[in-house]
Amino acid sequence: MNPKSNKTFITACGTDVSAAADFLFQGDVVAIPTETVYGLACNAFDEHAVSEVFRLKNRPFFDPLIVHVASMDRARDVVSELPDVAQKLMDAFWPGPLTLLLPKKSAVPDLVTSGLGTVAVRMPAHELTLELLNSVKFPLAAPSANPFGYVSPTTADHVMSHFNGRIPYVLDGGACNVGIESTIIGIENGKPSVFRLGGISLESLNKVVTGLQLEILQDKRPAAPGMLKSHYAPRTPLTIESKTDFLNGYKGGKVAFISFCDSFELEGVDVFVLSTSGDAAEAARNLFKVMRQIDLGGYERISAERMPDIGLCRAINDRLQRASVPADHSNQ
Numbered sequence: 001m002n003p004k005s006n007k008t009f010i011t012a013c014g015t016d017v018s019a020a021a022d023f024l025f026q027g028d029v030v031a032i033p034t035e036t037v038y039g040l041a042c043n044a045f046d047e048h049a050v051s052e053v054f055r056l057k058n059r060p061f062f063d064p065l066i067v068h069v070a071s072m073d074r075a076r077d078v079v080s081e082l083p084d085v086a087q088k089l090m091d092a093f094w095p096g097p098l099t100l101l102l103p104k105k106s107a108v109p110d111l112v113t114s115g116l117g118t119v120a121v122r123m124p125a126h127e128l129t130l131e132l133l134n135s136v137k138f139p140l141a142a143p144s145a146n147p148f149g150y151v152s153p154t155t156a157d158h159v160m161s162h163f164n165g166r167i168p169y170v171l172d173g174g175a176c177n178v179g180i181e182s183t184i185i186g187i188e189n190g191k192p193s194v195f196r197l198g199g200i201s202l203e204s205l206n207k208v209v210t211g212l213q214l215e216i217l218q219d220k221r222p223a224a225p226g227m228l229k230s231h232y233a234p235r236t237p238l239t240i241e242s243k244t245d246f247l248n249g250y251k252g253g254k255v256a257f258i259s260f261c262d263s264f265e266l267e268g269v270d271v272f273v274l275s276t277s278g279d280a281a282e283a284a285r286n287l288f289k290v291m292r293q294i295d296l297g298g299y300e301r302i303s304a305e306r307m308p309d310i311g312l313c314r315a316i317n318d319r320l321q322r323a324s325v326p327a328d329h330s331n332q
Ligand code: TXA
Pocket: 034, 036, 037, 038, 039, 040, 063, 064, 065, 066, 097, 099, 101, 113, 116, 118, 119, 120, 124, 142, 143, 144, 145, 180, 181, 182, 183, 184, 195, 224, 225, 226, 227, 228
């Protein structure tokens, strides 16, 4: 029995990096801001704290965690080999929303990697979290700070809505300015493959590396953990359809329509525009906030249009697709 199970806290929320560091030194879990989404962080070398992260999130142990490091040099604390292509990607995109799957050092507990020989590692681009990483000097294992399967949090308030009273501290770094999770890249025989679309677009990656493959896994229990078919899902049922199909099929009821850049008026329907100027990065920044807002708004269902398949809109389409698959709510 885990002695910390069901421990309760008065959760503080603020910008005090040394308070957050003290809790981490004690083996506690704290929420951290990153440029993508907030994470639920602990000392990656402390197996007990790592198991607490899984418990808090209600996350299955087969789904491994990302390890956050303070610099490229510190990545060597957790990674045993650094292929040239990984170095090239780090040089181009770190600090930033790019996670690399690399051979792990034995110091990284198997619990972190779900027994895999690779560890997911990234250097986040957020001043407060980099300060925290530099102050604790150990890497931080951190999944997104939401209950497993639900929409990721992009503000400290989102995190509080899930973990108030269950963790001691939320480091408040404001609203995340990328707003969707990092892009995950694995490397086999020197060749990079994208395992999760995210905050670095395929266009940007293709400028730096050649022969990029897409390995966006869709199985319910993926052979290489990483992508579950149903994920990032609001509680309100979501369907992807064009505006025309939606308007033709609308038969009443309180419905939320997620649109890329255009609005329209129809009684009973609220339109949530992701970016009035049609900017993919702005749309990505707004996506999870809008999904959470809709969940609180008492809508019967969500209809979302497919975004144009360019830049960060591809990652939005991926999230909408996973959100549209009915979830097994027993694990949320
Ligand atoms: O932007 C992000 O990546 C955020 C922030 C907090 O850094 N983190 C995040 O973590 O999205 P999480 O746990 O929600 O998603 C991590 C994904 C999971 O789908 C997991 O299966 C995959 O990374 N993953 C982690 N280690 C892996 C490994 N060794 N091989 C394959 N997939 C891995």
